[in-house]
Amino acid sequence: MRRLIVRRLLQTVPMLFFVSIVCFILVKAAPGDPVRSFVTPNMHAADIERIRHNLGLDKPAYIQYFIWLKECLTGNFGYSLINHQPVLGQILDRLPATAGLMASAIALAVILAIPLGLLAGANRSRWVDKLVNMIAYIGISLPLFWLAILMVYFFSIKMHWLPSMGMRTIGTSSALDIIRHGILPCSVLAIGFLTVYVRYIRSSTISQLKEDYVQIQYAFGSNKRTILFRHVMKHVLLPIITLLGMSMGDLVAGAIVTETVFSWPGIGSLGMTAVRGMDYPVIMGITLFSSVLLILGNLLADILYGIVDPRIKSTR
Amino acid sequence: MRKYLSGVIILALLTMIVSACGSGDSSSSSSSNTGTSSDTTQTTDQPKDGGNLIIGVAADPVILNPNYAGDRVSLTIDQALYAPLFQVNNGKKTFYLADSLEPSADKLTYTLKLKSGLTWHDGEKLTADDVVFTIDKILDEKQNSMLRGNFIIGGKPIQAVKVDDTTVEFKLPQVSPAFEATLVQVTPIPKHIFENEADIEKSPKNNTPVGSGPFKFKEYKTGEYVTLDRFDNYFGGKPHLDSITYRISKDANASNLALQNGEINMKYVDPQDAATIESTGNFEMKNYSEGRLSYLIFNENSDTGLLAKKEVREALSYALNREELIQVAYTSPDYADPAKSFVTPDGLYHDNNVTTYDNDVNKAKELLQANGATGKKLRIIVSGGNKAQEAIALYVQQKLKDVGVEVEIQSMDASAYSTKFTDPKATDYELAVGGYIMGFDPDAYSILYTSGSDSNYTHYSDKEVDQLFTQGASEADDAKRGEIYKKLQEKIASDAVIYPIAYTKTIVAVDKKFGGLDEAVLKPVVIFEDPSKLYLK
Numbered sequence: 146m147r148r149l150i151v152r153r154l155l156q157t158v159p160m161l162f163f164v165s166i167v168c169f170i171l172v173k174a175a176p177g178d179p180v181r182s183f184v185t186p187n188m189h190a191a192d193i194e195r196i197r198h199n200l201g202l203d204k205p206a207y208i209q210y211f212i213w214l215k216e217c218l219t220g221n222f223g224y225s226l227i228n229h230q231p232v233l234g235q236i237l238d239r240l241p242a243t244a245g246l247m248a249s250a251i252a253l254a255v256i257l258a259i260p261l262g263l264l265a266g267a268n269r270s271r272w273v274d275k276l277v278n279m280i281a282y283i284g285i286s287l288p289l290f291w292l293a294i295l296m297v298y299f300f301s302i303k304m305h306w307l308p309s310m311g312m313r314t315i316g317t318s319s320a321l322d323i324i325r326h327g328i329l330p331c332s333v334l335a336i337g338f339l340t341v342y343v344r345y346i347r348s349s350t351i352s353q354l355k356e357d358y359v360q361i362q363y364a365f366g367s368n369k370r371t372i373l374f375r376h377v378m379k380h381v382l383l384p385i386i387t388l389l390g391m392s393m394g395d396l397v398a399g400a401i402v403t404e405t406v407f408s409w410p411g412i413g414s415l416g417m418t419a420v421r422g423m424d425y426p427v428i429m430g431i432t433l434f435s436s437v438l439l440i441l442g443n444l445l446a447d448i449l450y451g452i453v454d455p456r457i458k459s460t461r
Numbered sequence: 462m463r464k465y466l467s468g469v470i471i472l473a474l475l476t477m478i479v480s481a482c483g484s485g486d487s488s489s490s491s492s493s494n495t496g497t498s499s500d501t502t503q504t505t506d507q508p509k510d511g512g513n514l515i516i517g518v519a520a521d522p523v524i525l526n527p528n529y530a531g532d533r534v535s536l537t538i539d540q541a542l543y544a545p546l547f548q549v550n551n552g553k554k555t556f557y558l559a560d561s562l563e564p565s566a567d568k569l570t571y572t573l574k575l576k577s578g579l580t581w582h583d584g585e586k587l588t589a590d591d592v593v594f595t596i597d598k599i600l601d602e603k604q605n606s607m608l609r610g611n612f613i614i615g616g617k618p619i620q621a622v623k624v625d626d627t628t629v630e631f632k633l634p635q636v637s638p639a640f641e642a643t644l645v646q647v648t649p650i651p652k653h654i655f656e657n658e659a660d661i662e663k664s665p666k667n668n669t670p671v672g673s674g675p676f677k678f679k680e681y682k683t684g685e686y687v688t689l690d691r692f693d694n695y696f697g698g699k700p701h702l703d704s705i706t707y708r709i710s711k712d713a714n715a716s717n718l719a720l721q722n723g724e725i726n727m728k729y730v731d732p733q734d735a736a737t738i739e740s741t742g743n744f745e746m747k748n749y750s751e752g753r754l755s756y757l758i759f760n761e762n763s764d765t766g767l768l769a770k771k772e773v774r775e776a777l778s779y780a781l782n783r784e785e786l787i788q789v790a791y792t793s794p795d796y797a798d799p800a801k802s803f804v805t806p807d808g809l810y811h812d813n814n815v816t817t818y819d820n821d822v823n824k825a826k827e828l829l830q831a832n833g834a835t836g837k838k839l840r841i842i843v844s845g846g847n848k849a850q851e852a853i854a855l856y857v858q859q860k861l862k863d864v865g866v867e868v869e870i871q872s873m874d875a876s877a878y879s880t881k882f883t884d885p886k887a888t889d890y891e892l893a894v895g896g897y898i899m900g901f902d903p904d905a906y907s908i909l910y911t912s913g914s915d916s917n918y919t920h921y922s923d924k925e926v927d928q929l930f931t932q933g934a935s936e937a938d939d940a941k942r943g944e945i946y947k948k949l950q951e952k953i954a955s956d957a958v959i960y961p962i963a964y965t966k967t968i969v970a971v972d973k974k975f976g977g978l979d980e981a982v983l984k985p986v987v988i989f990e991d992p993s994k995l996y997l998k
Contacts, residue, residue: 176874177876177877188607189609190610190914190915191613192610195602195605200605227523228523230663302718302721302722309724310710311685313682315708408684408710408711410682410684414711
């Protein structure tokens, strides 16, 4: 097990290297110029060139990459081209907001998806299944930003139950206040995840119900509910670990659309500003950060798999 | 196995709770979300003290230091945080930190007198040293100031010299009537704070700015809001409001909802949304000129070379109708005034009585035929998602089709668009929709219309125009200078260098419970010139 972990961690290094190169090429290949994004027509050409030079943007792209890489290896992730603040600091500033929002949304989605998926799978083609399926299809088809605006309109403007934007009331900082502000964005995101998870669990339930051990349980006279929740569920939940591992990247990458609509001060909205301004140090920072977590999440999922399902460990 | 599972779930729940608490101390009070909610509807027009104004802004401020701020949000916040030396409205000066600005007889020296007893928010004295320091830092090549070029005249820098604590002399290398327009952009930054900073732009001290304006910095929560508190020693008198909060809300639809919900008291609104907001009856809608020209660019440098001919540009202009364009792009003539001159109405010597070619389809067809442009294809670039630009492009496409010219609309994302638009070598488009705000001195326009300038997006080149701009820049006699710029406006209009569409207006929706809007002076870009005058009714 330890060898596995060490090997996987070592594999991470070239992977991150590769990610950083691809990301850098994509940013540089995109049309647009970071300097142009803050040029105003009444700036003199000489000022533009001087600023470009001072920011090192007049050097060839590959040299810019190596300068960035060198700084990166010494733990300096650079400064934003837009506001000139350290990239790492900006990401860490916004991490709690994004991680909190995403973790609660994923947790909510999983908690709801498990019973719904099991019920739908066990009652295949009956009305419960059709209802769950319909909701899932609607959920997948709805653009989240639209759903978000709709929820704001109803819960904030019409009912005055919840605030429509931000993470806290201006000037206050209580946990309760933050949770109140988080309810709407968290629900919107949870609906997004839920629709995917439910369909996953449903199909997995259907295939598990055909397995021999289920038939044997029936033969022993167990009732359907016991079989479903005591035996089938355990097997169905295994793939959820993979899903959760994969969502580790989301924890830091954030949800650009939802964060923007709700003015949630997370990494998603930081990323959007960066992309618009061609701010490559920030884009690279966010990409690397979420890649690391995605890779670690997958590793963690694999380890958990081995613990939860010994059959897998023995085959390695 | 169930043990592990519940472990995972508990872990997830814990992360949720911990991260919620981690970002704020838990002093649980059931606070209402609406801040200053809309239940106070007394209408006494007497300025009262107290209250918080929440202004919705579309992005995080880039930098709270006026020497570097170039974006709308930073400029808006800086206006409340830092007092300018003086401001100019319709050619009239209003003095803030300055008491007077007098040119010498030869117009080569300007003497700036500061008010006495000025202080920074931290109590330090604001003196001539701060003004000189600010100018020196703008001129310092190692500091990335965007204003530097304006302080270089004929290759030589303007010098700022301290005479005594409240007097600064500016020595110009040559006569430059545009100097006042340059100085109006300068807002002093505190010397005692930034003196020892190698790179002021990167200095962490910008995160806790110390200014001289009516409101002082309180807190900035990234991605959430910036709050400023009243500065009691403001030289213009104690501000009425206790505080101003700039709330960051990037999504226009969502922030319009927040406005209606009372979570935001004031924000810019698009013409398309103005009617909806107004119909609630809770907001005063203020439209005012931005000093901005919205126009159609004729790229004379395009690879087809079609628009290099003046007659073709005339013909295209004849095919369009300015009133219809305004209706299509800005929904109502209330929100945009028809434009004919390249100088905006707030500019000195603005003259809208110039030659204009529009609304004559037959003339357009004739000219196109005569110049072999009928049946040709033109490409127009627009910034996708910009409603006004897209509407203009569609209108142009339809109108030019009527006169036998095909138009291909190339919609691109905002940064790709601005790169192409500002690239002097781009030859793969003929038309573009653009806009500019150049300030009140017409010398600023020289970089747009003189031969070979990097910002000459049309690539128009005319010796007479170049000459007139050079003369205008150094003509000290006001009447003569006016003549020069009148001539320029006529020349550029009759050459159909651009198709001026409209001088656009900004629409600001303000909650009716706030007063003092006129005293605070609505101003392009920064919304209010002097927010100390705003009050809660």
